[in-house]
Amino acid sequence: MLRFCLLVSMLAVAVPVAADVSGRVRVIDGDTFDVAGVRVRLHGIDAPEGKQTCETEQGANWACGAWVTAQVAVMYDGKRARCREVDVDRYDRVVARCEVEGRDVGQQIVSRGLAFAYREYSMAYDLDEKGAAINDRGLHSGRVQNPAQYRATSAKGRIPVNKNCVIKGNITKSGQIFHVPGQRDYERTGINIAKGERWFCSEQEARAQGWRKARR
Structure with a gap:
């Protein structure tokens, strides 16, 4: 009996418990908040990226990501939110469903x-999106590239083959510079092979070809 109780206790400790994050909101973008200093990615929705542009029905470009x-x-x-953790993503952000004044954010x-x-992860807001689309609300009044497709396109030249x-x-302008994983500008640096940029397998190889390491 004692062994059984110990086993149950060990299993209870091993199972992660979803956490609440509560506090004032600072909006990072359309689907990402800082809540009491914790970076929170809203579960089940996908908003345009900050630099993403869209088209009006007349074909004019507009900065829909910044607008959102x-x-x-x-x-x-500045409002107080209560967020219930669903997961943690690869960027170590808490993925959560949040409420402000008792309403689902x-x-x-x-x-x-x-x-x-974001139907890949949840169908919770499927009907809400369809209602917005039928009534031409917000982004649905123009032409918008799916945010996930936009991210995939933007990543071209940034992910090693x-x-x-x-x-x-x-x-x-400063010459031939190489960036290694972990440096400040690594993630946002894209490689344009047509321009003469390239991938290296080691720092030694890069230096031997006349490239220097980025300072940060």
């Missing part, structure tokens, strides 16, 4: 046409 961020900031910046954002239901050759040789 501004709209969501008006709705939630994700549902409100999707209903106003400021984000899409060969997992063993991850050093980025970048040509700038």
Whole structure:
């Protein structure tokens, strides 16, 4: 009996418990908040990236990503939120469903046409998106590239083809510079092979070809 109780206790300790995050909101973008200093990615929704552009029905480009961020900031910046953790993503952000004044934040954002239901992870906001689309609310009044597709397109030239050759040789006004994983500008640096930029498999190889390491 004692062994059984110990086993139950060990299992109880091993199972992670979802955490609540509560506090004032600082809006980062349409689907990402800082809540009491914790970076929170809203579960089940996907908003345009900050630099993403969209088209109006007349074919004019507009900064929809920045617009969405501004709209969501008006709705939630400085307000108190209570968020229930669902997961933690690869960027170590808490993925959560949040409430402000007792109302589901994700549902409100999707209903106003400021984000899409992220059906890959949840169907919770499927009908809310359809309602926004039928009524041409927010993003649905124009042409918007799916945010996930936009991210995949933007990542072109940033993800190594060969997992063993991850050093980025970048040509700038300062000359031929290489970036290694972990440096400040590594993630946002893209490689344009047509311009003479390239991937290296080691720092020694890069230096031998006349490239220097980025300072940061």
